[in-house]
Amino acid sequence: MICEIISVGTEVVTGDIIDTNAPYLSKELISLGIDVMFRVSVRDDDETIRQALTLAKERSDLIITIGGLGPTYDDFTKEEVASVNGLKLVRDEKIALKIKDYFEKTGRVMTENNLSQADIIEGSNPIDNDNGTAPGILLEKDGKTFILLPGPPNELKPMFENKIKPYLINKTGKFILERTVKLSGIGESFVENDLKDLILKVKNPIIATYAKTGECHVKLTAEGNTMEEAQKILAPYLEKVEIRFSKYIYGYDSDTLSGKAVELLKKKGMKVSFCESCTGGFISKTITDVPGASDVFDCGMVTYSNEMKSRLVGVSPIALSKVGAVSEEVAHQMAKGVRCLSGADIGISVTGIAGPGGGSDEKPVGLVYMGFSTPTSTVTKRFHFRGNREKVRQSTVNAVLSALINYLK
Amino acid sequence: MICEIISVGTEVVTGDIIDTNAPYLSKELISLGIDVMFRVSVRDDDETIRQALTLAKERSDLIITIGGLGPTYDDFTKEEVASVNGLKLVRDEKIALKIKDYFEKTGRVMTENNLSQADIIEGSNPIDNDNGTAPGILLEKDGKTFILLPGPPNELKPMFENKIKPYLINKTGKFILERTVKLSGIGESFVENDLKDLILKVKNPIIATYAKTGECHVKLTAEGNTMEEAQKILAPYLEKVEIRFSKYIYGYDSDTLSGKAVELLKKKGMKVSFCESCTGGFISKTITDVPGASDVFDCGMVTYSNEMKSRLVGVSPIALSKVGAVSEEVAHQMAKGVRCLSGADIGISVTGIAGPGGGSDEKPVGLVYMGFSTPTSTVTKRFHFRGNREKVRQSTVNAVLSALINYLK
Numbered sequence: 001m002i003c004e005i006i007s008v009g010t011e012v013v014t015g016d017i018i019d020t021n022a023p024y025l026s027k028e029l030i031s032l033g034i035d036v037m038f039r040v041s042v043r044d045d046d047e048t049i050r051q052a053l054t055l056a057k058e059r060s061d062l063i064i065t066i067g068g069l070g071p072t073y074d075d076f077t078k079e080e081v082a083s084v085n086g087l088k089l090v091r092d093e094k095i096a097l098k099i100k101d102y103f104e105k106t107g108r109v110m111t112e113n114n115l116s117q118a119d120i121i122e123g124s125n126p127i128d129n130d131n132g133t134a135p136g137i138l139l140e141k142d143g144k145t146f147i148l149l150p151g152p153p154n155e156l157k158p159m160f161e162n163k164i165k166p167y168l169i170n171k172t173g174k175f176i177l178e179r180t181v182k183l184s185g186i187g188e189s190f191v192e193n194d195l196k197d198l199i200l201k202v203k204n205p206i207i208a209t210y211a212k213t214g215e216c217h218v219k220l221t222a223e224g225n226t227m228e229e230a231q232k233i234l235a236p237y238l239e240k241v242e243i244r245f246s247k248y249i250y251g252y253d254s255d256t257l258s259g260k261a262v263e264l265l266k267k268k269g270m271k272v273s274f275c276e277s278c279t280g281g282f283i284s285k286t287i288t289d290v291p292g293a294s295d296v297f298d299c300g301m302v303t304y305s306n307e308m309k310s311r312l313v314g315v316s317p318i319a320l321s322k323v324g325a326v327s328e329e330v331a332h333q334m335a336k337g338v339r340c341l342s343g344a345d346i347g348i349s350v351t352g353i354a355g356p357g358g359g360s361d362e363k364p365v366g367l368v369y370m371g372f373s374t375p376t377s378t379v380t381k382r383f384h385f386r387g388n389r390e391k392v393r394q395s396t397v398n399a400v401l402s403a404l405i406n407y408l409k
Numbered sequence: 410m411i412c413e414i415i416s417v418g419t420e421v422v423t424g425d426i427i428d429t430n431a432p433y434l435s436k437e438l439i440s441l442g443i444d445v446m447f448r449v450s451v452r453d454d455d456e457t458i459r460q461a462l463t464l465a466k467e468r469s470d471l472i473i474t475i476g477g478l479g480p481t482y483d484d485f486t487k488e489e490v491a492s493v494n495g496l497k498l499v500r501d502e503k504i505a506l507k508i509k510d511y512f513e514k515t516g517r518v519m520t521e522n523n524l525s526q527a528d529i530i531e532g533s534n535p536i537d538n539d540n541g542t543a544p545g546i547l548l549e550k551d552g553k554t555f556i557l558l559p560g561p562p563n564e565l566k567p568m569f570e571n572k573i574k575p576y577l578i579n580k581t582g583k584f585i586l587e588r589t590v591k592l593s594g595i596g597e598s599f600v601e602n603d604l605k606d607l608i609l610k611v612k613n614p615i616i617a618t619y620a621k622t623g624e625c626h627v628k629l630t631a632e633g634n635t636m637e638e639a640q641k642i643l644a645p646y647l648e649k650v651e652i653r654f655s656k657y658i659y660g661y662d663s664d665t666l667s668g669k670a671v672e673l674l675k676k677k678g679m680k681v682s683f684c685e686s687c688t689g690g691f692i693s694k695t696i697t698d699v700p701g702a703s704d705v706f707d708c709g710m711v712t713y714s715n716e717m718k719s720r721l722v723g724v725s726p727i728a729l730s731k732v733g734a735v736s737e738e739v740a741h742q743m744a745k746g747v748r749c750l751s752g753a754d755i756g757i758s759v760t761g762i763a764g765p766g767g768g769s770d771e772k773p774v775g776l777v778y779m780g781f782s783t784p785t786s787t788v789t790k791r792f793h794f795r796g797n798r799e800k801v802r803q804s805t806v807n808a809v810l811s812a813l814i815n816y817l818k
């Protein structure tokens with residue numbers, strides 16, 4: 001099956017936004033055994049979109065469009081897909097009702113153009129959008145398949161994962177089994193190098209590595225004629241990966257560092273508190289990304305100045321003037337201080353230099369100390385992260401969550 | 410001048426790498442008044458590349474290719490650009506010498522295929538690559554212009570900035586002026602509806618709206634024969650937008666809500682502190698995204714439970730049991746509490762229900778109270794945000810920063 005992805009959106013062509021949807025879809029489709037051959041970006045212009053669709057219809061079997069499904073004047077995708085297939089748009093009353101409801105519930109005024117999102121291509125299947133108002137569209141005509149997806153990544157990804165992927169798996173007639181092993185504390189190039197033999201030589205399952213800040217994911221995709229066959233093919237390679245990287249594994253598939261941390265804390269009936277300096281609230285924010293975090297977290301402090309470190313969590317002013325805020329000693333006191341103050345089982349602190357300013361020869365940008373305090377002991381760890389301010393802070397958050405997970409396991 | 414960008418590279422089509430070169434080039438070209446109309450990604454396959462170039466030659470005036478200039482067997486770009494123009498490749502001895510030199514200097518062994526990088530299209534101009542071995546190529550033929558650029562961003566960007574941009578500015582003879590007006594607290598469909606007349610009727614400047622969570626940007630792009638002319642064309646429309654949306658404007662161009670807030674606080678020599686519940690540290694994290702935030706921020710509290718609200722910032726336990734944590738009264742006490750505790754000039758609190766759980770008929774998911782405390786007064790504001798947990802939290806952060814900016818202006 002030859003697949004073409006068309007990203008519709010002037011802001012994509014002009015470079016005002018970077019298209020992350022198309023690479024995401026490409027990876028997913030290829031892991032399903034679908035050949036993504038062409039990727040095109042076009043502006044929000046009806047004629048241009050129509051030309052791109054006409055060409056796609058000639059050379060591809062599966063055409064996926066991204067964007068242009070909204071309620072505004074320059075949203076043309078549905079019209080043009082209808083047009084190149086000689087079809088009309090029809091209003092779906094069920095969707096129209098859902099849209100009206102949504103605006104009522106949130107107390108917002110609905111402008112008339114919002115209802116255009118309820119117009120679908122005749123003969124097509126609308127695809128529910130659980131994260132936005134514009135439904136997706138699935139159209140099968142003349143041996144071609146068109147899938148129209150909404151532009152915002154937080155709407156496109158769940159829609160693809162939950163609705164499109166199962167449909168495509170069914171369509172290809174194959175059974176695909178995917179397993180992602182999530183690693184923390186090891187770089188992608190190490191992992192890739194270690195798995196080089198498997199990545200190059202083994203065609204089924206496909207083994208691929210993905211780098212994220214502070215994490216590396218190993219995805220195995222096995223293909224078989226039945227689910228049992230796919231499982232049999234996957235199992236030995238999954239085991240190889242688990243053995244090779246056992247001490248770095250924190251979870252699988254949709255696990256996240258924060259989700260895993262909250263899960264393990266809940267299991268043990270423990271609470272954690274944070275005292276942050278350089279991360280400025282990022283760790284507390286990340287833990288509370290997880291619904292139900294209130295079972296395991298109730299206190300976070302952002303002590304962004306020396307004075308606040310003393311005043312709020314009792315760090316000694318003498319230590320601060322002697323060794324400075326970015327030091328083992330201060331990290332130690334911050335962690336112990338917030339644990340005692342909050343009554344949590346674990347208190348974790350971070351103090352460091354996120355950059356771009358603030359570094360020196362002795363204490364460079366990226367230097368971070370973490371304090372980890374429990375009733376039995378308080379230890380510290382030193383890190384030197386690379387990258388810009390954002391990267392240093394994100395790496396720190398991930399290192400803290402990894403440390404928490406490792407302690408709890 | 411109609412421009413098309415062709416990214417050559419299998420790893421781009423498969424999504425293994427995210428193409429940042431094309432968006433970068435698009436932005437630069439558009440700011441030079443060159444209409445980037447099409448963006449295409451193709452695999453490292455000679456036939457596919459040739460087809461893409463043939464189509465490009467029909468519909469575009471300026472064709473820019475990215476990648477495929479290297480020494481390996483799957484680098485086809487030069488060959489195919491030569492082919493669609495009926496030209497040959499000829500070895501440039503000066504470049505060949507430069508390549509041989511480079512390998513000697515760095516003590517690396519040169520394989521024969523490396524010399525293929527010295528083959529250029531007959532009649533073209535090679536473009537020096539100061540950061541790699543493969544030169545770029547500039548070819549003008551039959552009224553079309555082809556520019557072949559290397560794939561690695563650290564080679565492409567300097568080459569474009571230093572060599573291509575001056576050439577293109579000279580070629581177009583136009584001046585482009587861009588201005589983005591940034592709004593907060595108003596949805597994109599309202600803004601677009603209001604500007605409908607201008608967006609549709611006015612061709613110069615081009616006016617477009619872009620939606621972000623909690624924000625809406627209005628971009629105006631004017632074109633003239635001189636910079637003064639472009640400015641004259643832009644000014645009246647910029648003024649119209651400013652008048653229509655005056656109470657929602659928080660900044661321009663590269664301003665961000667957090668950056669603007671920090672800037673205004675610095676100007677006034679003021680400090681802010683936050684007491685967060687539902688946002689869990691997100692506001693403090695966002696303020697500290699800005700380098701230099703330590704001049705205006707030193708204390709953030711995450712009081713994620715009722716007990717912590719009492720213990721850390723002095724919220725009355727009676728109020729908590731009477732009206733609950735998500736209430737005007739508690740928001741009021743949290744804001745006042747953190748301000749007095751920290752000694753900051755402004756204390757801001759948020760307490761609400763981020764979801765997905767925790768909502769009720771009386772207090773639904775998305776309900777958030779903000780407290781805003783200064784030495785002269787403490788006020789509260791009620792919000793009802795829509796969307797999932799992430800959206801509610803992000804919307805809350807943006808609403809707080811908007812309120813802070815409005816107060817400071």
